Amino acid sequence: MKIFTGAQIYEADKFTIEKQQITSDELMERVATQIFNWLHLRLQGAQPKIHLFCGIGNNGGDGLAVARHLQEHGYNIEVYIVNYNEKRTDEFLTNLKRLKDRNIWPNFLTEDNELPQIAKEDIVLDAIFGIGLNRAPVSWVAKLMNHINNSQAFILAVDVPSGLFLDKVVTDPNAIIHANHILTFQSPKLAFFLPETGIYFNQWEILDIGIDAEYIAKTETEFDLVSKNEVLQLYLPREKFAHKGTYGHSLIIGGGYGKVGATILASKGALNSGSGLVSAYLPRCGYIPMQTAMPEVMVQTSKSDEHITDFNFDIKATVIGIGPGLGQHKETVEAFSKFLETNTTPLVVDADALNILSNNKKLLELLPEDSVLTPHPKELERLIGEWSNDFDKLEKAKAFSGQYKCVLVIKGAHTITLYKGKGFINTSGNPGMATAGSGDVLTGVITGFIAQGYSPVIAAVFGVYLHGSAGDLAVESLGYQSLTASNIANTIGGAFIELFRRPEAPQAQEQQQA
Numbered sequence: 001m002k003i004f005t006g007a008q009i010y011e012a013d014k015f016t017i018e019k020q021q022i023t024s025d026e027l028m029e030r031v032a033t034q035i036f037n038w039l040h041l042r043l044q045g046a047q048p049k050i051h052l053f054c055g056i057g058n059n060g061g062d063g064l065a066v067a068r069h070l071q072e073h074g075y076n077i078e079v080y081i082v083n084y085n086e087k088r089t090d091e092f093l094t095n096l097k098r099l100k101d102r103n104i105w106p107n108f109l110t111e112d113n114e115l116p117q118i119a120k121e122d123i124v125l126d127a128i129f130g131i132g133l134n135r136a137p138v139s140w141v142a143k144l145m146n147h148i149n150n151s152q153a154f155i156l157a158v159d160v161p162s163g164l165f166l167d168k169v170v171t172d173p174n175a176i177i178h179a180n181h182i183l184t185f186q187s188p189k190l191a192f193f194l195p196e197t198g199i200y201f202n203q204w205e206i207l208d209i210g211i212d213a214e215y216i217a218k219t220e221t222e223f224d225l226v227s228k229n230e231v232l233q234l235y236l237p238r239e240k241f242a243h244k245g246t247y248g249h250s251l252i253i254g255g256g257y258g259k260v261g262a263t264i265l266a267s268k269g270a271l272n273s274g275s276g277l278v279s280a281y282l283p284r285c286g287y288i289p290m291q292t293a294m295p296e297v298m299v300q301t302s303k304s305d306e307h308i309t310d311f312n313f314d315i316k317a318t319v320i321g322i323g324p325g326l327g328q329h330k331e332t333v334e335a336f337s338k339f340l341e342t343n344t345t346p347l348v349v350d351a352d353a354l355n356i357l358s359n360n361k362k363l364l365e366l367l368p369e370d371s372v373l374t375p376h377p378k379e380l381e382r383l384i385g386e387w388s389n390d391f392d393k394l395e396k397a398k399a400f401s402g403q404y405k406c407v408l409v410i411k412g413a414h415t416i417t418l419y420k421g422k423g424f425i426n427t428s429g430n431p432g433m434a435t436a437g438s439g440d441v442l443t444g445v446i447t448g449f450i451a452q453g454y455s456p457v458i459a460a461v462f463g464v465y466l467h468g469s470a471g472d473l474a475v476e477s478l479g480y481q482s483l484t485a486s487n488i489a490n491t492i493g494g495a496f497i498e499l500f501r502r503p504e505a506p507q508a509q510e511q512q513q514a
């Protein structure tokens, strides 16, 4: 799903209005009807007090139009105009007049007003600011926002939590609504998925307001959201006459004394994601553990017992996943550097292999084009340097992936894969996956996908999704605390099956009664 910028959303509204020959007011009415239906479906006529806080722009206009629908259906409402600005939009004014025509008189709030009483059983509709916010709200508005947040009432945000910018971080953490739920229009917003800006709400949901399909199809976006629908289109079906050679040969390189497990997890990831063959190259101490844990994996060893000191293996791999448990021993660094000078096999680079590259940036130039790098935040910082905020991080990471022509996978709650200036934001996964070895499994999964013939960027996007989805399935029976990397690796098969599971068809009325 495409993630539009603020400018694109305004453009999409304009395009839709012209093409569908509707007025801006009619588009707002669609929005308001959808929000009203959402609330009505859930409230079913229940009568909690609904406080509607409306700004003076079109976000406020949405709020006023919802207020009218709620009043027409007998709900118990209180409307407030948060009068932070004199520049009211036409749509706001039209909807204000419609309210007044129905004898609904909003409370106009300014700096001098007392803060309204909100009980924790009440509902708040937050329509103070939408995507038009371009500077931090003034202090009395921030105070009001704080008051709303502290009420413990259920807060439903219209389009975005008021105070959230689309393209920069919040400077005053007191000047933003903490929403329970966001009803956002047509496209999710980038800020929902970044660690610094994604903390101001619990859930988001898209309302389809009928933005023109042609605009959506033809407009290129900098970021896409990746869910099941997107990855299903990437899936390469298995052929009837396939043999193990059809699906490639993954080689996992890593491991050291006390860290052989990392390579076992990565090998499991590669094997379970469908790699035809998997080999591992380890120091000698890894030979028995690997052969015992993974009978399917072929093993060769470096000369030394405790860490890799040479890359003299005799394995014709389709792709190499390197780094889990590798360590940064002087001899390992030297051997890895030498290996990079001649290697042409596609690489997935993780963990200590990334750290070695960070310590010697010249080595980055030796990576084969389209290598996949999978840093966690600390490893990313070592690679690209410090960033001032999440938006700055994305810019720096994008520049890095362009400079070194690589696929950069920024691991996090919403892992972002960057390639050729475009970002793919993952939606699967859960906090239980922040556990030892989870990244090693991911390295293996991406390696396994490349082995099967997926391009590196698709392998990364698909692999990240499937890895997260395996975590989501596994957590259902284990809970967040007990989820382990082995569980994730063992549930990859389930995640494949889940991809093709269709939602259950609703049962016919007669059958239910029988």
Ligand SMILES: NC(=O)C1=CN([C@@H]2O[C@H](COP(=O)(O)OP(=O)(O)OC[C@H]3O[C@@H](n4cnc5c(N)ncnc54)[C@H](O)[C@@H]3O)[C@@H](O)[C@H]2O)[C@@H](O)CC1
Binding pocket: 013, 024, 025, 027, 028, 031, 055, 056, 057, 058, 059, 060, 062, 084, 085, 087, 089, 128, 129, 130, 131, 132, 133, 134, 135, 136, 137, 138, 158, 159, 160, 185
């Ligand atoms: N036809 C349309 O344009 C549609 C707009 N929609 C709604 O319109 C919203 C965007 O509306 P607007 O562009 O009017 O903007 P907002 O309603 O988000 O903000 C209102 C105005 O306040 C001013 N402002 C920004 N930051 C401020 C600050 N810190 N203090 C004081 N004033 C500030 C800006 O001039 C801004 O235009 C969307 O989020 C969505 O809710 C929807 O109704 C869909 C259709």
Ligand SMILES: [K+]
Binding pocket: 059, 126, 127, 128, 129, 130, 157, 158, 159, 160, 161, 162
């Ligand atoms: K809002």
